[in-house]
Amino acid sequence: MKATVKVENLKIYAYHGCMEExxxxxxxxxxxxxxxxxxxxxxxxxxxSKTVNYVDLARIVKRExxxxxxxxxxxxxxxxxxxxxxxxxxxxxxxxxSKICPPINADVERVTxxxxxxxxxx
Numbered sequence: 001m002k003a004t005v006k007v008e009n010l011k012i013y014a015y016h017g018c019m020e021e022x023x024x025x026x027x028x029x030x031x032x033x034x035x036x037x038x039x040x041x042x043x044x045x046x047x048x049s050k051t052v053n054y055v056d057l058a059r060i061v062k063r064e065x066x067x068x069x070x071x072x073x074x075x076x077x078x079x080x081x082x083x084x085x086x087x088x089x090x091x092x093x094x095x096x097x098s099k100i101c102p103p104i105n106a107d108v109e110r111v112t113x114x115x116x117x118x119x120x121x122x
Contacts, residue, residue, distance in 0.1 A: 004044070005052045007033040007061065013069060016075060023068065029101040030110070031061050035083070036092040052090050060086060065097075067108045072097050072113040080117040092118040 011032075015026040035052045043050035064078045081096045096114040104111075 001118060003037055003039045003051065005035045005054050005057070007031070007038070007054050007057045010058060010061055010087050012062060015067075015068050016070070016072060016099070018070045022103065026101070029065065030098045030100060031058050031065065031079075032096045032098075033061060033083075034094040035087070035090055037089045038091060039089075050089075052087055053096070056087055057083060061095075062097045069092070072099065072111075072118040073115070076113050079119075080115055084119055090119065094117065 012029045012031060013026055014029050016029075016073050017027065021107070023103075035057060041052055049057045054089045056068055061079055064075060064082055067075075068079065069075045070077075076095050077096050080093050083093050083095075084090055094114060094116040096112050098110040098112040102108065102111045117119050
């Protein structure tokens with residue numbers, strides 16, 4: 001059976017961006033993760049080890065958001081790659097990272113980068 005586990009609107013303060021000021025003052029970010037996996041019947045016997053644990057997803061997101069990058073694309077790719085490497089039951093993942101009130105010359109609420117990645121089926 002196919003299942004989806006989501007971590008929605010995880011709020012994180014981080015220091016990503018190309019401008020020197022962003023390295024110092026940081027910004028608010030919101031991260032959303034959608035993880036897909038195939039579940040066997042054991043997953044419905046109340047055993048967390050038989051599914052994708054949202055606590056693990058949140059831990060990976062927080063860790064990788066703590067590694068400064070100039071571009072959100074780099075951050076999103078790291079979160080996807082680490083999640084697939086560390087969570088064996090994970091088949092497919094979509095990660096969206098939004099920078100709230102980015103320092104651009106426009107009245108914009110947020111900018112967002114999303115990436116979908118999946119485990120190789122070799």
